[in-house]
Amino acid sequence: MKQEGRDAANAGGPMNGGEAESAGGPMSRRRFCKTAALGLGGFALSAYAGDRKAWAEEPGPLPPPIVTENSTEICLNSRVSRHSGLGGTATDQQISNVLWAAGKAPVMGSFRTIYLKTPNATYIYHPEDHSLEYYSSDTVSNAFRINYDREYDFDAGVSYVLALWASVSLWTGTASQVASCPQMSDLNFGIASVPGLTDELVAVSSDASLPDPITDGRNKLELVLSNLRLRDTFRTDLDLTPEYLSQVLWAGYGCTAHWTANWRGGLTVPSWMADYFLTNRVYVVSDRVSRFCNRVGSDLTTRDHRLELVQDADVREGVREALPGLPEAPCYVLLCLTEAGLATWYQRLETGFVAGGMLLQSGAMGLRCAFKVALSPAQQADLQQITQIPGSDYPHALVAVGHAPADLDGDGDVDTDDFGAFEGCMDGPAAGTGPGCEPADFDTDTDVDLADFSEFQRQFGDG
Ligand SMILES: [Ca+2]
Ligand SMILES: [Ca+2]
Ligand SMILES: [Ca+2]
Structure with a gap:
């Protein structure tokens, strides 16, 4: 040091x-x-x-x-x-x-x-x-x-x-x-000299399991960075759409147009000798468990962008039980390494690359992100068992992704449209929660009142 x-x-x-x-x-x-x-x-x-x-x-x-x-x-x-x-x-x-x-x-x-x-x-x-x-x-x-x-x-x-x-x-x-x-x-x-900017899309799903990611969105990198931070509350009743999920996975570990010096398909993130240690080791826990695949098989000279089903069951609560303190979110992405990888600093570094891409892309789309790192061997074993991922894949970090609680219309922001929806639900204490207004009851005390309004204001000002 x-x-x-x-x-x-x-x-x-x-x-x-x-x-x-x-x-x-x-x-x-x-x-x-x-x-x-x-x-x-x-x-x-x-x-x-x-x-x-x-x-x-x-x-x-x-x-x-x-x-x-x-x-x-x-x-x-x-x-x-x-x-x-x-x-x-x-x-x-x-x-x-x-x-x-x-x-x-x-x-x-x-x-x-x-x-x-x-x-x-x-x-x-x-x-x-x-x-x-x-x-x-x-x-x-x-x-x-x-x-x-x-x-x-x-x-x-x-x-x-x-x-x-x-x-x-x-x-x-x-x-x-x-x-x-x-x-x-x-x-x-x-x-x-550099190749220059390109929006050429090469991350195309071979089986339509993920929509095409967008390669040039309507945002500016520095403005996204300026508001970048982890946030640990999420709207829990709203799953990510396939479009949001595809975009987050692509940003973390998706294929890009370049070839590496050793002729492997490039990704959004670099890798030690372009070995890409998280290949087939990125898992999505939503209302089911899936594996993100950016290659055909494990051939690093190929490109793909798809999800494979691991387990058709909702195990999110089990994941939270295994990791005390993990916020309730609609989607958890497990970034896994092999046992040897866990002991290798540049593979642990690569896990951070992937999480960084997911954090940045979430910010660009108005989604929220939280990280969980330093999982214990017992927690890793619990997660393997709960999610049914292979026993050779050890979760090294976890990325939680979802909408802001106050994003009531689910379009990736907290704005005046969301306020309109909130206002229509606000009845004061002891008035109960109106039909469809549960998401506006941020403190889950079965009303939409000034306490919830104050939370809405906080998120409105938070980005
Ligand atoms: Ca919104
Ligand atoms: Ca909006
Ligand atoms: Ca309330």
Whole structure:
């Protein structure tokens, strides 16, 4: 360990002001009203100003992150690793956006410290005020590098991928963009040529068990990041639609258009030597148990996007009994590794990559996400038994996904339409819950009154 870590837990952002203009799929157009003055814990996102200033080499505040025009999905779909030629000089703005994204990742362990290495020195990045502190005279030869001290490799993994996608979002062409390469525990960046952004869809189900994911939604990556955090209450009576589920699974571990350097089908997330350790080890627990398959069989040169039934039974309550404190949610995604994988840090890191994609995509669609990590061997065995997944697949982390309780019309936001539905249900204490109004009774005391209204207001302001 380099030094005692700091708790870099996310401060909550303000609501994103998202309002869907049309009902329908998960990617219905989202209009962000407050882009100009989006407070980010004391500093603001600014419009893209074309800042090409070279790295200032000085500790202190970084420039505020900029908002690009690129959606979460197109960044996920376009990410690719570049394994050589990562020199060049990054601008302050490029470093600012990438580090800011890295700092938006939640911290499940007791600490996670983010280090920035440049050709000049090594710094500690402080997410709480978006600043750098000088750490040591260690340097790197590529444009810059991010790495971590952490209790959980999972935490570094979540942060790692957010940084990667933020670097993709900065692409304005193909020449001299922010290219990246995860190597060992280091995330290296260079100013080099990249393939550019693509919305080419390759994650197509061979058996129609999942609808096509969207590869370019109507959102902006940085605005989604600005409001990114874990939330542990969900609307429990509303399952995810196949469209939402497909999108979340694709973001976590879905196929993308690129091929890896060793000619395997690329995914939204990187993997050590493109070995993709979670292949066929991602399970969905909804009103049944399913396995997410992104390949034909286990052939890493193939692509698919489908669900296989594991158990046609609703075992969600059993999952909650096995994991005390797990919030009640309509969908749990189990991210599993082999027994050897559990003991391998870069496989635990990859579990964080997948969870990071699911968290980001949930935010882009107005869904909520919670994580459960550090499962005990007894809990892993219980989950294997309850879900009937293979005994060789050990749940390493769990992602809960669902709608906000106050998303009463289930369209992925909490807005004035939901308020209309809420208002129609509000009768005051002791008036009972009207027909169809159970979801508006947030505190489940069989009325819709001012206490529930206060909870609605809280979620309305939460995004
Ligand atoms: Ca709405
Ligand atoms: Ca809604
Ligand atoms: Ca109530």
